[in-house]
Amino acid sequence: MKKKYLHIHRLRRVYVWELPVRFYHWLNAASIIALIITGFYIANPLALVSHQEAAFRYTTGWVRFIHFAAAYIFFFNFLFRIYWGFVGNKYAGWKQFIPTSKRFFREMWQVFKIDILMLKGKEYMSVGHNAMAGLIYFFTFIAFGIQCLTGFGLYSVTSRWWLPRLFAWVPSVLGGESMTRQIHHWTMWFFILFVVIHVYLVFYHDYIEGRGEMSSMGGGWKFIEEEAFIKDHNDEL
Amino acid sequence: MQQPTYYEEVLRKGYSRRDFLKFATMMAAFMGLEGTAIGQVAKALETRRRLPVIWLHFQECTCCSESFIRSSHPIVADILLDQISLDYTETLMAASGFQAEAAMRDTIKRYNGEYILCVEGSVPMEADGVYCMIGGKTAMQVLEEAAEGAKAIIAWGSCACSGCVQAAKPNPTSATPIHKLVKGKPIIKVPGCPPIGEVMAGVIVHLVTFDRIPELDNLGRPKAFYSKRVHDTCYRRPFYDAGLYVESFDDENAKKGYCLYKMGCKGPVTYNACGVTKWNGGTSFPIQSGHGCIGCSEENYWDNGRLYERASSFAGFGIESTADKIGAIALGATTAALLGHAVMTNVRKHKMIYDLEEEGRADEQQLNAEP
Ligand code: HEM
Ligand code: SF4
Numbered sequence: 001m002k003k004k005y006l007h008i009h010r011l012r013r014v015y016v017w018e019l020p021v022r023f024y025h026w027l028n029a030a031s032i033i034a035l036i037i038t039g040f041y042i043a044n045p046l047a048l049v050s051h052q053e054a055a056f057r058y059t060t061g062w063v064r065f066i067h068f069a070a071a072y073i074f075f076f077n078f079l080f081r082i083y084w085g086f087v088g089n090k091y092a093g094w095k096q097f098i099p100t101s102k103r104f105f106r107e108m109w110q111v112f113k114i115d116i117l118m119l120k121g122k123e124y125m126s127v128g129h130n131a132m133a134g135l136i137y138f139f140t141f142i143a144f145g146i147q148c149l150t151g152f153g154l155y156s157v158t159s160r161w162w163l164p165r166l167f168a169w170v171p172s173v174l175g176g177e178s179m180t181r182q183i184h185h186w187t188m189w190f191f192i193l194f195v196v197i198h199v200y201l202v203f204y205h206d207y208i209e210g211r212g213e214m215s216s217m218g219g220g221w222k223f224i225e226e227e228a229f230i231k232d233h234n235d236e237l
Numbered sequence: 238m239q240q241p242t243y244y245e246e247v248l249r250k251g252y253s254r255r256d257f258l259k260f261a262t263m264m265a266a267f268m269g270l271e272g273t274a275i276g277q278v279a280k281a282l283e284t285r286r287r288l289p290v291i292w293l294h295f296q297e298c299t300c301c302s303e304s305f306i307r308s309s310h311p312i313v314a315d316i317l318l319d320q321i322s323l324d325y326t327e328t329l330m331a332a333s334g335f336q337a338e339a340a341m342r343d344t345i346k347r348y349n350g351e352y353i354l355c356v357e358g359s360v361p362m363e364a365d366g367v368y369c370m371i372g373g374k375t376a377m378q379v380l381e382e383a384a385e386g387a388k389a390i391i392a393w394g395s396c397a398c399s400g401c402v403q404a405a406k407p408n409p410t411s412a413t414p415i416h417k418l419v420k421g422k423p424i425i426k427v428p429g430c431p432p433i434g435e436v437m438a439g440v441i442v443h444l445v446t447f448d449r450i451p452e453l454d455n456l457g458r459p460k461a462f463y464s465k466r467v468h469d470t471c472y473r474r475p476f477y478d479a480g481l482y483v484e485s486f487d488d489e490n491a492k493k494g495y496c497l498y499k500m501g502c503k504g505p506v507t508y509n510a511c512g513v514t515k516w517n518g519g520t521s522f523p524i525q526s527g528h529g530c531i532g533c534s535e536e537n538y539w540d541n542g543r544l545y546e547r548a549s550s551f552a553g554f555g556i557e558s559t560a561d562k563i564g565a566i567a568l569g570a571t572t573a574a575l576l577g578h579a580v581m582t583n584v585r586k587h588k589m590i591y592d593l594e595e596e597g598r599a600d601e602q603q604l605n606a607e608p
Contacts, residue, residue: 006592006595006596006599007592007596008596008599008600009596043547043561044499044547045480045482045498045499046480047482047484047499048480048481050479050481054475054476054478054479054481055475055479056479057478057479057480057481058478058479058480059478059479059480060477060478060479060480061478061479061480063480116578118578118581118582118585118586120585157465157466157469158469168455169455172455172456175536175537176506176535176536176537176541177466177505177506177507177535178503178506178532178535178537178538178541178542179537179541180506181506182541182542182560185560186560188564189560189563189564189567189568192564192568193564193567193568193571196568196571196572196575197571197575200575200578200579204578204579204582207582207590208582208586208589208590208593210593210596210597
């Protein structure tokens with residue numbers, strides 16, 4: 001092994017993701033996975049064979065029940081997250097997601113060069129979300145919105161409760177329930193692609209940064225080099 | 238000339254009072270009214286003078302008229318249509334040519350603000366409307382003239398409500414539904430290809446009985462007939478909930494009468510009364526005959542994917558590609574891109590990763606060093 005000077009970092013524990021954010025994250029993940037699996041089933045139910053009378057079975061009924069139960073969890077969880085974007089810490093705040101400053105775009109450009117094009121240059125490491133990720137999450141929130149609008153729009157006719165009834169106008173605006181279902185179905189693919197890329201990037205950041213990205217959604221901590229506290233203290237997003 | 242009441246017409250046609258009351262009862266039931274309303278319906282038909290009606294035909298196949306004259310009670314065709322259409326309807330009136338045109342002008346003038354305008358068919362707007370001309374006038378001109386003094390407009394069938402097949406892509410004649418052409422008049426949409434005869438009769442009887450338009454939903458359809466999906470009133474629904482589906486039209490499941498969802502049944506996205514009222518005097522409806530619903534009363538049903546498949550093709554990506562196929566391709570491409578990125582990370586960021594590992598190893602050794 002070649003002998004070289006090794007810089008041993010001193011790391012400091014930073015509480016990045018507060019408990020409500022972590023709770024939201026995993027509840028969201030679980031409900032989306034449930035919604036995708038049940039959604040696929042609703043779109044194209046399995047060819048089950050049974051010698052039972054229909055009266056003793058409720059397979060599609062249960063699958064739809066899980067879809068709607070998960071949908072309610074997903075919806076209220078989403079509302080909660082929007083609320084937390086205004087009262088949570090800096091890393092949870094809405095400014096992380098919506099570009100409001102020049103710096104946001106500068107950082108996005110940097111992430112694009114360093115992490116996507118893999119150009120050499122000053123490595124950029126943000127503590128919370130980087131700007132690129134923030135903007136993608138913003139798109140994700142829009143997809144959440146589309147899914148809630150179309151989903152509750154479809155659901156409204158089967159419900160008497162005022163909350164889903166609030167969405168009864170959606171199918172008529174989108175040109176019928178057929179179209180609404182199609183949009184609902186297409187948007188699902190955004191979620192699937194998002195999940196794949198998201199999980200990959202978590203591995204990636206953990207691997208190249210060594211700050212505990214993977215476990216941060218568990219305990220809430222990231223381990224940040226001491227230098228960051230001195231140098232970038234006022235420069236950080 | 239004083240218009241006769243509906244009851245007078247019924248008697249004149251040789252029906253008994255008993256027939257008349259049966260008819261009133263049936264109509265009340267179709268409209269979803271409670272028992273006490275039967276008297277109200279009968280009373281209204283006894284005392285109200287018949288509504289003057291103009292019934293126009295544009296781009297259509299006359300299946301709405303056909304459906305109407307075949308609704309289950311003969312009085313519907315005999316009295317409602319025969320009499321109401323007397324004023325003007327191209328297909329059924331006795332008069333023709335100038336005589337007919339004169340009859341229509343006459344009704345428009347004499348019953349200004351009182352008559353009901355029924356429109357069957359869409360209006361072609363392309364090429365100045367030459368695709369549908371009647372008596373030397375374009376459909377649009379005829380419509381404008383007749384709509385002017387109408388009390389209310391009934392748009393019969395999917396043609397008049399959303400354009401139906403002639404408005405399917407690429408809609409060469411620019412077939413346009415009525416509500417996009419006439420503003421400022423109450424329009425009742427009665428979609429379907431055709432609508433159920435009893436539903437059509439129900440709308441007219443409602444107008445006569447209550448002297449106002451029935452309660453409409455946000456798309457302008459009468460709630461009494463269009464507030465439920467076919468799926469919610471379908472007798473095969475228990476099979477849907479149980480997860481038992483017909484997989485192909487001649488399989489064992491089809492014989493057992495399982496749900497037609499996977500055969501492309503559009504019942505879950507279609508608002509109509511087929512499951513309740515049925516067709517041809519309550520004989521059957523498509524699903525009862527083993528065929529999925531094609532969603533004929535929904536907007537753009539010709540363009541909303543194929544009739545015998547659930548998955549609909551992705552607009553703009555060719556006929557064969559469904560959302561799931563495109564999604565799967567995108568997923569494959571994404572995975573490949575991520576793999577490439579992972580490889581590139583290890584190449585381009587080699588030093589960074591190497592340093593991190595070294596640092597970690599050094600720490601590990603220091604921690605485990607013998608004291
Ligand atoms: C991540 C979020 C979601 C995903 C991935 C998802 C996925 C799906 C999919 C793929 C379908 C089948 C569509 C088809 O091809 O016909 C579906 C149906 C449906 N979804 Fe969702 N969905 C989500 C959220 C929601 C929400 C928030 C609601 C709100 C209640 C909802 C309500 C419905 C309803 C009512 C149906 C139609 C089910 C039926 O009529 O049997 N979904 N969903
Ligand atoms: S046959 Fe069609 S309308 Fe009837 S339950 Fe099945 S999907 Fe619904």
